[in-house]
Amino acid sequence: MRREKILVTGGLGYIGSHTVVELINLGYQPIIIDNLNNSYRSVLDRIASITNQKPEFVEGDVTNAADIDALFKTHTDIRAVIHFAAFKAVGESVQQPLKYYRNNVAGLITLLECMAKAGVKNIVFSSSCTVYGDTDLSPVHEDIPIARAASPYGNTKIICEDMLRDESLTGAVRVVSLRYFNPVGAHESALIGELPLGVPNNLIPYITQTAAGIREQLTIYGDNYPTPDGTCIRDYIHVVDLAKAHVKALERFNDSDMADFEVFNLGTGNGNSVLEVVQCFERVNGLKLNYRFGERRAGDVVQIWADTRKAEDILGWKAELGLEDMMRSAWNWQRSL
Ligand code: WQD
Secondary structure, eight states: OTTOEEEEETTTSHHHHHHHHHHHHTTOEEEEEEOOSSSOTTHHHHHHHHHSOOOEEEEOOTTOHHHHHHHHHHOTTEEEEEEOOSOOOHHHHHHOHHHHIIIIIIHHHHHHHHHHHHTOOEEEEEEEGGGGOSOOOOSBOTTSOOOOOSSHHHHHHHHHHHHHHHHHHTTSOEEEEEEEOEEEOOOTTSSSOOOOOSSOOSHHHHHHHHHTTSSSOEEEEOSOSSSTTSSOEEOEEEHHHHHHHHHHHHHHTTOTTOOSEEEEEESOSOOEEHHHHHHHHHHHHTOOOOEEEEOOOTTOOSBOOBOOHHIIIIIOOOOOOOHHHHHHHHHHHHHHO
Protein backbone atom coordinates (compact mmCIF):
# COMPACT_ATOMS: atom_id res chain seq x y z
CA MET A 1 0.00 0.00 0.00
CA ARG A 2 3.08 2.22 -0.28
CA ARG A 3 2.91 5.60 -2.06
CA GLU A 4 -0.79 5.42 -1.24
CA LYS A 5 -2.70 8.31 0.30
CA ILE A 6 -3.51 7.75 3.95
CA LEU A 7 -5.93 10.02 5.82
CA VAL A 8 -4.57 10.70 9.32
CA THR A 9 -7.14 12.27 11.65
CA GLY A 10 -5.50 14.09 14.56
CA GLY A 11 -2.23 13.87 12.64
CA LEU A 12 -0.70 16.93 14.33
CA GLY A 13 -1.07 15.41 17.78
CA TYR A 14 1.52 13.53 19.81
CA ILE A 15 1.15 10.00 18.39
CA GLY A 16 -0.30 11.24 15.09
CA SER A 17 2.72 13.41 14.23
CA HIS A 18 5.19 10.62 15.00
CA THR A 19 3.12 8.27 12.80
CA VAL A 20 3.06 10.81 9.94
CA VAL A 21 6.89 10.88 10.08
CA GLU A 22 7.07 7.09 9.80
CA LEU A 23 4.51 7.06 6.96
CA ILE A 24 6.56 9.56 4.96
CA ASN A 25 9.76 7.63 5.72
CA LEU A 26 8.18 4.58 4.08
CA GLY A 27 6.89 6.41 1.01
CA TYR A 28 3.23 6.86 1.95
CA GLN A 29 1.39 10.11 1.27
CA PRO A 30 -0.33 11.15 4.54
CA ILE A 31 -3.17 13.70 4.40
CA ILE A 32 -3.71 15.24 7.85
CA ILE A 33 -7.02 16.51 9.17
CA ASP A 34 -6.83 18.13 12.62
CA ASN A 35 -9.03 20.68 14.44
CA LEU A 36 -6.02 22.10 16.34
CA ASN A 37 -7.98 21.64 19.59
CA ASN A 38 -5.02 19.95 21.26
CA SER A 39 -2.23 20.42 18.70
CA TYR A 40 -0.29 23.10 16.86
CA ARG A 41 -0.05 23.95 13.14
CA SER A 42 3.70 24.51 13.64
CA VAL A 43 4.11 20.73 14.00
CA LEU A 44 3.73 20.61 10.19
CA ASP A 45 6.98 22.52 9.72
CA ARG A 46 8.74 20.27 12.20
CA ILE A 47 7.56 17.17 10.34
CA ALA A 48 8.93 18.81 7.18
CA SER A 49 12.27 19.44 8.91
CA ILE A 50 12.52 15.78 9.88
CA THR A 51 11.36 14.26 6.58
CA ASN A 52 12.01 16.99 3.98
CA GLN A 53 8.36 16.64 3.01
CA LYS A 54 5.53 18.84 4.27
CA PRO A 55 2.39 16.70 4.46
CA GLU A 56 -0.91 18.07 3.19
CA PHE A 57 -2.93 19.53 6.07
CA VAL A 58 -6.65 20.30 6.22
CA GLU A 59 -7.98 22.10 9.30
CA GLY A 60 -11.21 20.29 10.15
CA ASP A 61 -13.16 18.25 12.66
CA VAL A 62 -14.16 14.60 12.42
CA THR A 63 -17.48 15.46 14.09
CA ASN A 64 -18.29 17.66 11.05
CA ALA A 65 -19.41 15.51 8.09
CA ALA A 66 -18.97 18.43 5.68
CA ASP A 67 -15.25 18.61 6.53
CA ILE A 68 -14.74 14.90 5.94
CA ASP A 69 -16.92 14.74 2.81
CA ALA A 70 -15.01 17.66 1.28
CA LEU A 71 -11.71 15.94 1.95
CA PHE A 72 -12.88 12.66 0.37
CA LYS A 73 -14.17 14.64 -2.63
CA THR A 74 -10.75 16.25 -3.10
CA HIS A 75 -8.82 13.03 -2.50
CA THR A 76 -10.72 10.21 -4.21
CA ASP A 77 -7.77 7.80 -3.88
CA ILE A 78 -7.43 7.52 -0.09
CA ARG A 79 -6.64 3.88 0.65
CA ALA A 80 -7.01 3.90 4.42
CA VAL A 81 -7.73 6.08 7.44
CA ILE A 82 -5.68 6.16 10.65
CA HIS A 83 -8.01 7.63 13.26
CA PHE A 84 -6.24 9.39 16.15
CA ALA A 85 -8.58 12.37 16.63
CA ALA A 86 -10.16 11.98 20.07
CA PHE A 87 -10.04 13.46 23.56
CA LYS A 88 -7.86 11.40 25.89
CA ALA A 89 -7.62 12.95 29.36
CA VAL A 90 -8.93 10.37 31.82
CA GLY A 91 -9.64 12.87 34.62
CA GLU A 92 -11.39 15.35 32.32
CA SER A 93 -13.60 12.54 30.99
CA VAL A 94 -14.87 11.90 34.52
CA GLN A 95 -15.77 15.60 34.91
CA GLN A 96 -17.25 15.99 31.39
CA PRO A 97 -18.43 12.58 30.11
CA LEU A 98 -20.80 13.94 27.42
CA LYS A 99 -17.96 15.97 25.87
CA TYR A 100 -16.09 12.66 25.50
CA TYR A 101 -19.04 10.65 24.17
CA ARG A 102 -19.91 13.31 21.62
CA ASN A 103 -16.36 13.81 20.38
CA ASN A 104 -14.96 10.29 20.56
CA VAL A 105 -18.06 8.20 19.78
CA ALA A 106 -20.11 10.54 17.58
CA GLY A 107 -16.90 11.60 15.83
CA LEU A 108 -16.21 7.99 14.83
CA ILE A 109 -19.81 7.51 13.65
CA THR A 110 -19.47 10.57 11.40
CA LEU A 111 -16.12 9.38 10.07
CA LEU A 112 -17.47 5.89 9.31
CA GLU A 113 -20.55 7.30 7.53
CA CYS A 114 -18.34 9.53 5.38
CA MET A 115 -15.96 6.64 4.63
CA ALA A 116 -18.91 4.49 3.50
CA LYS A 117 -20.12 7.28 1.17
CA ALA A 118 -16.63 7.61 -0.28
CA GLY A 119 -16.03 3.87 -0.52
CA VAL A 120 -13.01 3.97 1.81
CA LYS A 121 -12.95 0.61 3.59
CA ASN A 122 -9.78 0.41 5.68
CA ILE A 123 -9.43 2.00 9.13
CA VAL A 124 -6.72 1.76 11.79
CA PHE A 125 -8.24 2.75 15.13
CA SER A 126 -6.43 4.29 18.10
CA SER A 127 -7.58 2.28 21.12
CA SER A 128 -6.10 1.90 24.59
CA CYS A 129 -5.15 -0.66 27.23
CA THR A 130 -7.57 1.23 29.43
CA VAL A 131 -10.32 -0.97 27.92
CA TYR A 132 -9.01 -3.80 30.12
CA GLY A 133 -10.03 -1.84 33.22
CA ASP A 134 -8.63 -2.92 36.59
CA THR A 135 -7.36 -6.32 35.59
CA ASP A 136 -4.95 -8.54 37.53
CA LEU A 137 -4.32 -10.71 34.47
CA SER A 138 -1.05 -9.11 33.25
CA PRO A 139 0.48 -9.76 30.81
CA VAL A 140 -2.93 -9.08 29.27
CA HIS A 141 -3.88 -10.85 26.04
CA GLU A 142 -6.28 -9.29 23.52
CA ASP A 143 -8.87 -12.03 24.10
CA ILE A 144 -9.34 -11.57 27.83
CA PRO A 145 -12.89 -10.48 28.68
CA ILE A 146 -13.33 -6.71 28.57
CA ALA A 147 -14.51 -5.48 31.94
CA ARG A 148 -16.05 -2.11 32.59
CA ALA A 149 -13.51 0.59 31.77
CA ALA A 150 -12.13 2.70 34.60
CA SER A 151 -13.32 6.02 33.09
CA PRO A 152 -15.72 7.50 30.52
CA TYR A 153 -12.65 7.98 28.29
CA GLY A 154 -11.93 4.25 28.48
CA ASN A 155 -15.61 3.51 27.90
CA THR A 156 -15.57 5.54 24.67
CA LYS A 157 -12.78 3.24 23.45
CA ILE A 158 -14.82 0.13 24.30
CA ILE A 159 -17.92 1.58 22.56
CA CYS A 160 -15.87 2.57 19.50
CA GLU A 161 -14.35 -0.92 19.22
CA ASP A 162 -17.86 -2.44 19.49
CA MET A 163 -19.16 -0.05 16.78
CA LEU A 164 -16.23 -0.89 14.51
CA ARG A 165 -16.73 -4.62 15.04
CA ASP A 166 -20.46 -4.33 14.23
CA GLU A 167 -19.80 -2.18 11.17
CA SER A 168 -17.16 -4.64 9.95
CA LEU A 169 -19.76 -7.44 10.11
CA THR A 170 -21.74 -5.60 7.41
CA GLY A 171 -18.68 -5.66 5.15
CA ALA A 172 -18.56 -1.87 5.09
CA VAL A 173 -15.15 -1.61 6.76
CA ARG A 174 -12.07 -3.61 7.62
CA VAL A 175 -10.59 -2.65 10.99
CA VAL A 176 -7.27 -2.90 12.80
CA SER A 177 -7.73 -1.64 16.36
CA LEU A 178 -4.50 -0.87 18.24
CA ARG A 179 -4.61 -0.94 22.04
CA TYR A 180 -1.80 1.38 23.18
CA PHE A 181 -0.23 0.84 26.56
CA ASN A 182 1.58 3.93 27.89
CA PRO A 183 3.07 5.99 25.03
CA VAL A 184 6.08 8.07 26.17
CA GLY A 185 9.22 9.72 24.81
CA ALA A 186 9.83 11.75 21.66
CA HIS A 187 11.47 11.65 18.24
CA GLU A 188 15.30 11.63 18.42
CA SER A 189 15.38 15.01 16.65
CA ALA A 190 13.57 16.58 19.63
CA LEU A 191 11.51 18.44 17.01
CA ILE A 192 8.24 16.67 17.87
CA GLY A 193 6.99 15.27 21.15
CA GLU A 194 4.23 15.44 23.73
CA LEU A 195 2.80 18.94 24.27
CA PRO A 196 0.38 18.61 27.19
CA LEU A 197 -1.84 21.64 27.70
CA GLY A 198 -1.83 22.90 31.30
CA VAL A 199 -0.81 20.72 34.24
CA PRO A 200 0.12 17.26 32.90
CA ASN A 201 -2.02 14.31 34.00
CA ASN A 202 0.49 11.77 32.78
CA LEU A 203 3.65 10.67 34.58
CA ILE A 204 6.39 11.40 32.05
CA PRO A 205 5.48 15.00 31.18
CA TYR A 206 5.13 15.69 34.91
CA ILE A 207 8.61 14.22 35.51
CA THR A 208 10.22 16.25 32.72
CA GLN A 209 8.46 19.47 33.76
CA THR A 210 9.60 18.91 37.37
CA ALA A 211 13.17 18.34 36.17
CA ALA A 212 12.88 21.55 34.11
CA GLY A 213 11.71 23.50 37.17
CA ILE A 214 8.27 24.18 35.67
CA ARG A 215 6.68 22.02 38.42
CA GLU A 216 7.88 22.19 42.01
CA GLN A 217 7.74 18.50 42.87
CA LEU A 218 6.48 15.20 41.46
CA THR A 219 4.02 13.34 43.66
CA ILE A 220 4.13 9.58 43.27
CA TYR A 221 0.50 8.54 43.74
CA GLY A 222 0.69 5.75 46.29
CA ASP A 223 3.56 3.60 47.55
CA ASN A 224 1.54 0.92 49.33
CA TYR A 225 0.25 -1.06 46.37
CA PRO A 226 0.75 -4.85 46.29
CA THR A 227 3.78 -4.54 43.97
CA PRO A 228 7.50 -5.13 44.65
CA ASP A 229 8.24 -1.49 45.52
CA GLY A 230 4.67 -0.45 46.38
CA THR A 231 4.16 1.78 43.31
CA CYS A 232 1.97 1.05 40.28
CA ILE A 233 3.30 -0.87 37.29
CA ARG A 234 2.72 0.08 33.65
CA ASP A 235 3.97 -0.93 30.19
CA TYR A 236 5.68 2.19 28.85
CA ILE A 237 6.24 2.16 25.09
CA HIS A 238 8.34 4.57 23.03
CA VAL A 239 6.12 6.69 20.78
CA VAL A 240 8.40 5.97 17.78
CA ASP A 241 7.88 2.20 18.24
CA LEU A 242 4.17 2.90 18.48
CA ALA A 243 4.26 4.95 15.26
CA LYS A 244 6.03 2.15 13.40
CA ALA A 245 3.31 -0.29 14.48
CA HIS A 246 0.74 1.85 12.64
CA VAL A 247 2.61 1.39 9.37
CA LYS A 248 2.67 -2.37 10.01
CA ALA A 249 -1.09 -2.18 10.64
CA LEU A 250 -1.60 -0.56 7.22
CA GLU A 251 0.30 -3.42 5.60
CA ARG A 252 -2.03 -5.90 7.35
CA PHE A 253 -4.83 -4.83 4.96
CA ASN A 254 -2.86 -6.47 2.13
CA ASP A 255 -2.93 -9.88 3.83
CA SER A 256 -5.45 -12.33 2.38
CA ASP A 257 -5.90 -13.95 5.80
CA MET A 258 -6.90 -10.72 7.53
CA ALA A 259 -10.21 -10.89 9.40
CA ASP A 260 -12.53 -7.90 9.02
CA PHE A 261 -11.92 -6.81 12.62
CA GLU A 262 -8.58 -7.37 14.37
CA VAL A 263 -7.22 -6.07 17.70
CA PHE A 264 -3.58 -5.80 18.74
CA ASN A 265 -1.85 -4.81 21.98
CA LEU A 266 0.94 -2.30 21.45
CA GLY A 267 3.29 -2.49 24.41
CA THR A 268 6.80 -3.72 25.14
CA GLY A 269 5.64 -6.67 27.24
CA ASN A 270 7.67 -5.27 30.17
CA GLY A 271 6.18 -3.69 33.27
CA ASN A 272 7.97 -0.91 35.13
CA SER A 273 6.93 0.68 38.43
CA VAL A 274 6.61 4.44 38.85
CA LEU A 275 9.65 4.44 41.13
CA GLU A 276 11.68 2.47 38.57
CA VAL A 277 10.75 5.03 35.91
CA VAL A 278 11.77 7.93 38.16
CA GLN A 279 15.07 6.27 39.03
CA CYS A 280 15.76 5.44 35.38
CA PHE A 281 15.07 9.05 34.41
CA GLU A 282 17.52 10.29 37.06
CA ARG A 283 20.22 7.80 36.09
CA VAL A 284 20.00 8.26 32.34
CA ASN A 285 19.92 12.03 32.48
CA GLY A 286 22.33 12.44 35.42
CA LEU A 287 20.02 14.51 37.56
CA LYS A 288 18.13 14.32 40.85
CA LEU A 289 14.36 14.62 40.70
CA ASN A 290 12.38 16.30 43.46
CA TYR A 291 9.61 13.86 44.34
CA ARG A 292 7.50 12.71 47.26
CA PHE A 293 5.14 9.81 47.94
CA GLY A 294 1.50 10.87 48.21
CA GLU A 295 -1.95 9.37 48.34
CA ARG A 296 -3.21 6.94 45.70
CA ARG A 297 -4.99 8.47 42.65
CA ALA A 298 -8.62 7.37 42.22
CA GLY A 299 -9.11 5.07 39.24
CA ASP A 300 -5.51 3.89 38.99
CA VAL A 301 -5.01 0.26 38.00
CA VAL A 302 -2.46 -1.51 40.23
CA GLN A 303 -0.50 -3.10 37.43
CA ILE A 304 -0.90 -3.80 33.72
CA TRP A 305 1.47 -4.81 30.95
CA ALA A 306 0.99 -6.32 27.52
CA ASP A 307 1.15 -9.80 26.08
CA THR A 308 2.75 -8.75 22.77
CA ARG A 309 2.79 -12.09 20.91
CA LYS A 310 -0.15 -11.33 18.59
CA ALA A 311 1.39 -8.14 17.15
CA GLU A 312 4.74 -9.92 16.79
CA ASP A 313 3.24 -12.98 15.07
CA ILE A 314 0.69 -11.26 12.82
CA LEU A 315 1.93 -7.70 12.26
CA GLY A 316 5.59 -8.67 12.39
CA TRP A 317 6.09 -5.78 14.83
CA LYS A 318 7.97 -5.66 18.14
CA ALA A 319 9.00 -2.67 20.23
CA GLU A 320 12.74 -2.04 19.92
CA LEU A 321 13.39 0.93 22.22
CA GLY A 322 13.81 0.53 25.98
CA LEU A 323 12.98 2.62 29.04
CA GLU A 324 16.36 4.36 28.91
CA ASP A 325 15.69 5.54 25.32
CA MET A 326 12.27 6.76 26.44
CA MET A 327 13.63 8.72 29.40
CA ARG A 328 16.51 10.21 27.37
CA SER A 329 14.29 11.33 24.49
CA ALA A 330 11.63 12.71 26.84
CA TRP A 331 14.21 14.89 28.60
CA ASN A 332 15.82 16.02 25.32
CA TRP A 333 12.37 17.04 24.09
CA GLN A 334 11.57 18.94 27.30
CA ARG A 335 14.86 20.83 27.08
CA SER A 336 14.07 21.81 23.48
CA LEU A 337 10.84 23.55 24.52
C1 WQD B 1 1.00 6.22 35.05
C2 WQD B 1 1.37 5.93 36.51
C3 WQD B 1 0.00 7.04 38.14
C4 WQD B 1 1.24 11.14 37.34
C5 WQD B 1 -3.57 6.91 31.15
C6 WQD B 1 -4.73 6.45 30.32
C7 WQD B 1 -4.24 5.78 29.07
C8 WQD B 1 -3.32 6.72 28.35
C9 WQD B 1 -2.14 7.06 29.26
C10 WQD B 1 -4.51 8.06 26.78
C11 WQD B 1 0.16 5.72 37.39
C12 WQD B 1 1.44 7.52 38.22
C13 WQD B 1 1.11 9.76 37.27
C14 WQD B 1 1.83 11.73 38.49
C15 WQD B 1 2.13 9.54 39.42
N1 WQD B 1 -4.00 7.90 28.00
N2 WQD B 1 1.55 8.99 38.29
N3 WQD B 1 2.25 10.90 39.49
O1 WQD B 1 -3.06 6.41 34.06
O2 WQD B 1 -1.48 4.56 33.28
O3 WQD B 1 -2.85 5.79 31.60
O4 WQD B 1 -2.70 7.72 30.41
O5 WQD B 1 -4.43 7.34 25.85
O6 WQD B 1 -5.34 5.47 28.25
O7 WQD B 1 -5.47 5.49 31.06
O8 WQD B 1 -0.95 6.95 32.74
O9 WQD B 1 0.90 8.53 33.07
O10 WQD B 1 -1.37 9.08 34.10
O11 WQD B 1 0.02 7.26 35.09
O12 WQD B 1 2.51 8.80 40.34
O13 WQD B 1 1.98 12.97 38.63
O14 WQD B 1 2.05 7.07 37.02
O15 WQD B 1 -0.54 6.87 39.44
O16 WQD B 1 0.46 4.71 38.33
P1 WQD B 1 -2.12 5.88 33.05
P2 WQD B 1 -0.35 8.05 33.74
